[in-house]
Amino acid sequence: MRLKLGKLFLSLIFLFVIISFVSANTVSVVPSIINANVGGNFLVNVYANTSTSNLFSLQFDLNYNPSVLTLNSVTEGNFLKSDGATTIFNYSSIGGGLVRGVYDARNKTFADAIPGINGNGSIAILNF
Numbered sequence: 865m866r867l868k869l870g871k872l873f874l875s876l877i878f879l880f881v882i883i884s885f886v887s888a889n890t891v892s893v894v895p896s897i898i899n900a901n902v903g904g905n906f907l908v909n910v911y912a913n914t915s916t917s918n919l920f921s922l923q924f925d926l927n928y929n930p931s932v933l934t935l936n937s938v939t940e941g942n943f944l945k946s947d948g949a950t951t952i953f954n955y956s957s958i959g960g961g962l963v964r965g966v967y968d969a970r971n972k973t974f975a976d977a978i979p980g981i982n983g984n985g986s987i988a989i990l991n992f
Contacts, residue, residue, distance in 0.1 A: 890914075891924070891987070900992075905936065909986040910966070918980030919944070921969035922987050930961035931970055933992050941986025942955055944970050949978050953988075963990070 875904075896909040912922060928935065940953035949970045956965030968987050972978050 865906060878975045890920070894986075906992055908990045908992065909941060910988040910990070911941075911984065912987050913983055913984035919982060920972060921967070923965065923967045925965065925985075926963045926990075927959055927992075928963075930959075935990060935992055936964065937991040938966060939989045939991070940968060940974075941988050943983075943985025943987055944968050944981060946985055949981070 890913045892911050893911070894909045898906050898908070900906045900911070903971050911925065912919070914984050935958055938958060940951065942980045945951045949972075952967070954965075954967050955963060958964075966988050970978060970980065
Protein backbone atom coordinates (compact mmCIF):
# COMPACT_ATOMS: atom_id res chain seq x y z
CA MET A 865 0.00 0.00 0.00
CA ARG A 866 1.37 3.42 -0.95
CA LEU A 867 0.80 6.50 1.12
CA LYS A 868 0.85 9.80 -0.69
CA LEU A 869 2.50 12.30 1.61
CA GLY A 870 2.47 15.36 -0.62
CA LYS A 871 -0.56 16.89 1.04
CA LEU A 872 0.98 16.28 4.44
CA PHE A 873 4.03 18.27 3.51
CA LEU A 874 1.84 21.14 2.48
CA SER A 875 0.85 21.25 6.13
CA LEU A 876 4.47 21.63 7.24
CA ILE A 877 4.77 25.10 8.66
CA PHE A 878 7.91 27.02 9.37
CA LEU A 879 7.06 28.76 12.63
CA PHE A 880 10.27 30.61 13.05
CA VAL A 881 13.11 31.25 10.64
CA ILE A 882 16.07 33.43 11.49
CA ILE A 883 18.86 33.91 9.05
CA SER A 884 21.81 35.79 10.48
CA PHE A 885 23.44 38.58 8.51
CA VAL A 886 21.46 38.08 5.28
CA SER A 887 18.12 36.73 4.16
CA ALA A 888 17.89 33.58 2.08
CA ASN A 889 15.72 33.95 -0.97
CA THR A 890 13.84 30.72 -0.23
CA VAL A 891 13.76 27.98 2.37
CA SER A 892 11.79 24.91 1.31
CA VAL A 893 11.14 21.24 1.99
CA VAL A 894 12.53 19.01 -0.78
CA PRO A 895 11.00 16.88 -2.21
CA SER A 896 7.56 18.34 -1.73
CA ILE A 897 5.80 15.07 -2.68
CA ILE A 898 6.90 11.57 -1.69
CA ASN A 899 5.29 8.21 -2.34
CA ALA A 900 6.32 5.87 0.46
CA ASN A 901 5.30 2.49 1.77
CA VAL A 902 3.40 2.49 5.04
CA GLY A 903 6.00 1.78 7.73
CA GLY A 904 8.86 2.63 5.36
CA ASN A 905 11.48 5.31 5.90
CA PHE A 906 12.15 8.32 3.70
CA LEU A 907 14.29 11.47 3.80
CA VAL A 908 13.23 15.09 3.49
CA ASN A 909 15.68 17.98 3.07
CA VAL A 910 15.22 21.49 4.41
CA TYR A 911 16.74 23.37 1.50
CA ALA A 912 18.04 26.95 1.29
CA ASN A 913 18.47 28.83 -1.98
CA THR A 914 20.16 32.20 -1.78
CA SER A 915 21.61 34.52 -4.38
CA THR A 916 23.15 36.74 -1.70
CA SER A 917 26.49 36.15 -0.04
CA ASN A 918 27.62 35.83 3.55
CA LEU A 919 25.00 33.42 4.85
CA PHE A 920 26.34 32.31 8.23
CA SER A 921 23.46 30.68 10.07
CA LEU A 922 19.87 29.51 9.90
CA GLN A 923 17.40 28.52 12.61
CA PHE A 924 13.93 27.06 12.18
CA ASP A 925 11.12 25.09 13.80
CA LEU A 926 9.10 22.61 11.76
CA ASN A 927 5.64 21.09 12.34
CA TYR A 928 4.54 17.70 11.00
CA ASN A 929 1.54 15.45 11.59
CA PRO A 930 2.59 12.92 14.29
CA SER A 931 -0.51 10.78 13.75
CA VAL A 932 0.75 9.97 10.24
CA LEU A 933 4.53 10.43 10.47
CA THR A 934 7.22 9.33 12.91
CA LEU A 935 10.37 11.43 12.86
CA ASN A 936 13.41 9.19 13.46
CA SER A 937 16.27 11.67 13.24
CA VAL A 938 17.44 15.12 12.19
CA THR A 939 20.95 15.49 10.75
CA GLU A 940 22.92 18.33 9.26
CA GLY A 941 22.84 18.96 5.52
CA ASN A 942 25.98 19.94 3.64
CA PHE A 943 25.21 23.49 2.48
CA LEU A 944 26.92 25.62 5.15
CA LYS A 945 29.98 23.34 5.25
CA SER A 946 30.19 22.67 1.49
CA ASP A 947 33.38 24.75 1.18
CA GLY A 948 35.11 22.92 4.05
CA ALA A 949 34.15 25.33 6.85
CA THR A 950 33.41 23.84 10.25
CA THR A 951 29.83 24.21 11.44
CA ILE A 952 27.72 23.92 14.56
CA PHE A 953 24.49 21.93 14.20
CA ASN A 954 21.96 21.30 16.94
CA TYR A 955 18.25 21.14 17.73
CA SER A 956 16.52 21.59 21.04
CA SER A 957 13.76 18.96 20.82
CA ILE A 958 11.85 16.50 18.65
CA GLY A 959 8.41 15.16 19.43
CA GLY A 960 4.69 15.70 19.33
CA GLY A 961 4.78 16.87 15.73
CA LEU A 962 7.38 19.57 16.30
CA VAL A 963 11.09 19.82 15.59
CA ARG A 964 12.15 22.82 17.64
CA GLY A 965 15.21 25.04 17.44
CA VAL A 966 17.07 23.44 14.54
CA TYR A 967 20.21 25.53 14.23
CA ASP A 968 23.00 25.34 11.66
CA ALA A 969 25.85 27.85 11.69
CA ARG A 970 29.31 28.33 10.28
CA ASN A 971 31.77 28.28 13.19
CA LYS A 972 33.22 31.77 12.80
CA THR A 973 34.94 34.10 15.22
CA PHE A 974 35.88 37.70 14.58
CA ALA A 975 39.48 36.58 14.01
CA ASP A 976 38.47 34.10 11.29
CA ALA A 977 38.72 35.07 7.66
CA ILE A 978 35.96 32.61 6.74
CA PRO A 979 33.31 34.40 4.69
CA GLY A 980 29.66 33.44 4.57
CA ILE A 981 28.39 31.21 1.81
CA ASN A 982 25.99 31.69 -1.09
CA GLY A 983 24.23 29.36 -3.50
CA ASN A 984 21.91 26.55 -2.49
CA GLY A 985 21.85 23.26 -0.63
CA SER A 986 20.52 21.20 2.20
CA ILE A 987 20.49 22.73 5.70
CA ALA A 988 18.98 19.71 7.48
CA ILE A 989 17.87 16.17 6.62
CA LEU A 990 14.82 14.72 8.34
CA ASN A 991 14.46 10.94 8.43
CA PHE A 992 10.80 9.87 8.76
